[in-house]
Structures are given as structure tokens and as C-alpha cells.
Amino acid sequence: MARRRAKGELKLVVDVPTELRALGSYDELHQVLLNLCINACDAMPTGGRITITGRGVAYDAKDALTKQLARAGEFVEISVADTGTGMDEATLARAFEPFFTTKPRDKGTGLGLAMIHTAVRLHGGVIEVYSEVGRGTRFRITLPRYVSKH
Numbered sequence: 001m002a003r004r005r006a007k008g009e010l011k012l013v014v015d016v017p018t019e020l021r022a023l024g025s026y027d028e029l030h031q032v033l034l035n036l037c038i039n040a041c042d043a044m045p046t047g048g049r050i051t052i053t054g055r056g057v058a059y060d061a062k063d064a065l066t067k068q069l070a071r072a073g074e075f076v077e078i079s080v081a082d083t084g085t086g087m088d089e090a091t092l093a094r095a096f097e098p099f100f101t102t103k104p105r106d107k108g109t110g111l112g113l114a115m116i117h118t119a120v121r122l123h124g125g126v127i128e129v130y131s132e133v134g135r136g137t138r139f140r141i142t143l144p145r146y147v148s149k150h
């Protein structure tokens with residue numbers, strides 16, 4: 001879906017270990033990733049690269065508190081990085097605000113990141129963003145890891 005929306009040549013690199021499982025709603029987390037990819041495509045009007053990486057991480061009580069995670073333990077960290085326009089400080093400061101958009105009226109409602117933020121928090125996770133104008137943006141989501149009991 002992201003590829004169809006992309007203008008110019010889009011390279012999609014996915015590097016996620018197959019045994020990694022996040023604990024959560026498939027539909028909601030699918031929406032989260034799709035929305036991040038659509039944002040990335042919109043930020044790359046002449047093409048570029050989206051890199052999705054995943055890894056397992058563990059946080060003790062102190063680290064979990066610092067990161068504002070709902071609990072300590074094992075997590076899945078998923079990064080979605082693009083080589084797009086990036087965001088200036090003013091845009092970055094408001095990116096998660098409901099109805100904040102820099103896109104034309106028919107292209108964006110400004111609810112995408114607000115929904116992502118809510119969904120990730122509801123899952124007991126956190127979302128962080130790093131962006132540099134002219135270089136690109138990286139969203140990092142930390143979600144509770146599903147660990148099989150068997």
C-alpha cells in the first residue's frame with residue numbers, strides 16, 4: 001500500500017527477526033505501521049528509502065520508569081526510518097497533536113500520529129521521534145514483547 005502511494009522510486013528495507021512477537025492487537029499495530037509508512041512516503045515526494053528494523057530489548061524498573069513505560073521487562077523495538085524532508089523544530093513539537101497537519105486539506109487530517117500515539121500508549125508502550133531537516137525522520141516504537149510460555 002505504501003508503495004502504491006509513493007512517488008518516485010521507493011526502496012523498502014525490512015530487517016525484523018521473524019521470532020520477534022509484540023503483544024497487542026494485530027489490527028491496531030498494522031494501522032500504526034501503515035500510517036508511519038504513509039507519512040514517510042508523503043515526506044519523500046521524489047522517492048527515497050524506508051527502513052523498518054526490529055529488535056528485542058529489556059528494561060529494568062529504573063529504565064522503564066525513565067522511558068515512561070508501563071512496566072519493566074521485555075520489549076520489541078520497531079523503528080521506521082525514512083530519507084525524506086525531515087521536520088523542523090516547530091513541526092516536530094506539534095507532530096502528535098490532533099488535527100495538526102502541514103498537508104493540504106484533501107491530503108491529511110492530522111489525526112494519524114495522534115492515533116498512533118494513543119494506540120502505542122494503550123499497549124503499554126512508547127513512541128519516540130528523531131528528525132533532521134533535509135535528512136529524514138525516524139520513529140521508534142517500544143511495545144511489550146510476547147514471550148511464549150512453551
Ligand SMILES: Nc1ncnc2c1ncn2[C@@H]1O[C@H](COP(=O)(O)OP(=O)(O)OP(=O)(O)O)[C@@H](O)[C@H]1O
Pocket residue numbers: 035039040043082084085086087091095096100101102103107108109110111112113114137
Ligand atoms: N515521516 C515524516 N517526515 C516528515 N514529516 C512528518 C513525518 N510524519 C509526520 N510528519 C509531519 O507531522 C504532521 C502530522 O502527521 P500526522 O500523521 O498526524 O498527520 P497527517 O499525515 O498530516 O494527516 P493524516 O495522517 O491524518 O492523513 C504531518 O503533517 C507532517 O508535517
Ligand SMILES: [Mg+2]
Pocket residue numbers: 035038039108112113
Ligand atoms: Mg499521517
